[in-house]
Amino acid sequence: MxxxxxxxxxxxxxxxxxxxxxxxxxxxxxxxxxxxxxxxxxxxxxxxxxxxxxxxxxxxxxxxxxxxxxxxxxxxxxxxxxxxxxxxxxxxxxxxxxxxxxxxxxxxxxxxxxxxxxxxxxxxxxxxxxxxxxxxxxxxxxxxRFHVVQARLARWLLMMHDRAYSDALHITQEFLAYMLGVRRVGVTRAASALKQRGLIAYHRGDIMIMDRAGLEAAACGCYAADKLLYACVLADHP
CATH class of the missing domain: 2.60.120.10 (Jelly Rolls)
Known part of the structure; x- marks a missing residue:
């Protein structure tokens, strides 16, 4: 569901x-x-x-x-x-x-x-x-600059999930490289690690969010900071 x-x-x-x-x-x-x-x-x-x-x-x-x-x-x-x-x-x-x-x-x-x-x-x-x-x-x-690739990938996937209104995301290797600023081998390792932990399913550019709470735990603190800023500045607009 x-x-x-x-x-x-x-x-x-x-x-x-x-x-x-x-x-x-x-x-x-x-x-x-x-x-x-x-x-x-x-x-x-x-x-x-x-x-x-x-x-x-x-x-x-x-x-x-x-x-x-x-x-x-x-x-x-x-x-x-x-x-x-x-x-x-x-x-x-x-x-x-x-x-x-x-x-x-x-x-x-x-x-x-x-x-x-x-x-x-x-x-x-x-x-x-x-x-x-x-x-x-x-x-x-x-x-x-400061966070590991796997945590950065979790952050971007959560940001996409928030905006896509779907557990299914289509992300090519090229876009994953844009997200992370790393070579393809780094992309593969990060996505595979999240997959092995049961947080996502990933096959040929199609990503399914399997465990939202687990993905939030795997993300760096930047995701929570982004959400808090949005809530403080925009969500309570006058």
Whole structure:
């Protein structure tokens, strides 16, 4: 039996807006289906849309010297993709790739800027979300430097599980390498160790969460820190 409830029908950031602001914002959006492995943004390129996932999962990847990459963040229905537009800089420093297929609300850059200009409530909410994302990036940097690969993998799987609303996750070797910043042999060892402990089932890119509580115990403290920060800054938004 799935250990997660059915996915909510809307993006939680937008759901936190006052009704009039939310309704006006929704009129400016279009509903889109995001397909697995689709690229929504390339590092250094101008962003033309902002995305508010309602069921999709987006991986934020930092390129390194053009030869490697590291996943630094995840965006699900708790957040949005398009912070450079909010900050007025246009280009993103990160690559955004769809990690889990699903629906999202998409809004064009010009319309997004108009909404920002007309909704102080939206601005306050996005400022709080920006703070949470900056903290997530910093937490990932510390995690990658100081924590063992197996604990880091458990952390990312839990973060995906929270946003995917499913025990079944599809993660290729390439994405696992992005998550952990290690070579394939390190990916295999970490996934195999969690599998041997009965925490996950793993076969050719398909991961099933078997023991959520055990996976939380195996994760580093960064996962709990991420959740606490979200609860303190966003979950109790005014």
């Amino acid at each position: 799935p250990s997660k409830p059915p996915a909510p029908a809307a993006n939680r950031l937008l759901a936190a807006l006052p009704r009039k602001d939310r309704e006006r914002f929704m009129v400016a959006c279009e509903r889109v289906d995001l397909q697995y492995a689709g690229v929504l943004a390339e590092a250094g390129e101008i962003s033309h849309h902002a995305y508010f996932p309602t069921g999709a999962l987006i991986s934020l990847i930092a390129p390194i010297d053009g030869h490697a990459a590291l996943q630094v963040g995840l965006v699900g229905d708790e957040g949005m993709l398009g912070m450079p537009l909010f900050l007025g800089v246009g280009a993103s420093p990160l690559r955004a790739v769809v990690q889990g297929s699903g629906k999202a609300l998409r809004i064009g850059a010009a319309a997004f800027r108009r909404e920002i200009g007309s909704s102080p409530a939206l601005v306050r909410l996005l400022e709080r979300y920006l703070y949470v994302m900056a903290a997530q990036f910093a937490q990932t940097a510390v995690c990658t």
